[in-house]
Amino acid sequence: MSRPLRIGNASGFYGDRFSAVREMLEGGPLDVLTGDYLAELTMLILGRSRLKDPGGGYASTFLRQMEESLGLAAERGVKIVTNAGGLNPRGLAERLRELAGRLGVEVRIAHVEGDDLLPRAGELGLSDPRYGDPLTANAYLGAWGIAECLRAGADVVVTGRVTDASLVVGPAAAHFGWARDDWDALAGATVAGHVLECGAQATGGNFAFFEEIYNVKLLGFPLAEVHTDGSSVITKHPGTGGAVTVETVTAQLLYEIGAPAYAGPDVIARFDTVRLAEDGPDRVRISGVEGAPPPAETKVCLNHLGGHRNEMTFVLTGLGIEAKAAFARAQLEAAFGDAPPARVEWTHIGGAAPDPATQGEATSLLRCAVLDPDPEKVGRRFSGAVVELALAGYPGFTMTSPPGKGSPYGVYRPAFVPSGEVEHVAVLPDGGRVAIPAVETPGTQPPPAQGGDPTSSVQPPGRGAEVEPRSVDNPATPPAGETREPGETRFPGFPGEPGESGETGRIVRVPLGRVAGARSGDKGGDANIGVWARTDAQWRWLEPFLSVERLHELMPETRDHRVRRYVLPNLRAVNFVVEGLLQEGVSASTRFDPQGKALGEWLRSRLADVPEAVLGPPDGDEEPQARTGDPAAETTQNPEGVR
16 A cells, blocks of 8 residues: 555547557556546537437447457556546447457456436426536546445556546545545545646647747647555656656646636545656656545536527638728628528637738638528528639638538536435446435534635635635736735836835836646636746736736736636746636637637737846746745756756
């Protein structure tokens, strides 16, 4: 039990690198290999697939991966835990047994079910007056069904919609014998699971400072060495591409989160207590995570069929770009007549450069997206109307695609049901069924936890706290004893502030990305933008600077949306949740970036007035430091240089 449990990841989404399963099994020692195949959009895709084939509804890619690698996993004694069961974990488990028999591989296969609430949607009040009954309705189960299957000797555990982190928490809980109320251990494993769940994003994928870790190898997938107290070390197999650093782990910790009190069905993990420290090359230790009992309600992912959508993109070239865009809009809107689609949205992308040396430099795009319950209205009737403008439109008229029929889209909606209403069941390798009871949660409200922004109306909850955030816009916090006039930003302790000598330092206007990294993503119809500073000095400047008001200024598209701001000092980070920016979820969003993946990079490209003293070398030679929560214990990251 003193040896850490080595848990790897081989999939961050349905469509991730096919060869990753074999790469992880061959790359080095593992005890458990996990694969995350589900997202809110994936559930919609699987729901539409199940309409055509009631026996489907699972991630078929996983079956093909197991055909290649199930024997290897059995030979090496590696257990497989995956949510590839999607809407039909029982069906996938049966297909795996057939596959194992055909391959002559002796493995014990179990599955977890009970997340599918669709048959009870009416009873549980999950229907929507606008869209009717949902297409999918799946509760986010926790880790204990997985743990029960593993304790019963399963070699492969297939689940439906469990939380992504449960794929790590379940094996750790089974291996170390954790109790249901070992909150800190469960919280630590949850944090490790959150780091692993998106695969190569923890090893340098989508990393703000990607140039620093670039190499020609494919990025390796991450693994966690989980210890009996729930602490862990994030690493990767030797010789694989990418890097595991304090900052790559920080970036993934900030991905698709909300309040620092990260709620799950097993535990509330306090992300404001996470401490990171370098533990050697490509090794980052996670420790100090505190946990609390989970909320009394379980989150449910609902997908409804919302209607049909289509889009066409006009190419605008050369002079008079704005006039050409206005002309195209007016012509198409006139073609709609008195019966336009229910929703018509225009997006103007890019601008022509002055004196363009290439046609690309002379070009921008005008995109029109339409949505309507009637497939005819957004089908050829719409795309054909665009094509009919070809010889009667602006000079240089062309499009990026031929006319098309359009496609159905889904609407995502979260809901909550009492945890006791969810029938969480572990189906063991011998066919036995074990019901997993919901956690009994105390209803006490403790004093505010550490680490939150004192100007917020909600602090991260401690043990027994309610977790559903009730926060408000959270402005920057002046240091104790300091007052600021409205609109004034001061940088105490930096050159540029009058000191005893009366000297004034220099303020320079540079992209925010010179001092900060960012990672953004979708939370249903909301978007999150996590921003971290690279050094302590940069953090002391960034935290008061990057308020909600400043975010509105730098990202004007957020001004019409409620924004919640959370501070995570141990990570030198702030996290923003922009409510409703992605409309009714990824499938229904008409934004050019419907999943919000590029919002962080847009923010980093905006210019800001920064004290020159905190910039560091422009070529990135200044090494950021590991975050331990103890400034005296901080050490320099990546001493051997860029990989």
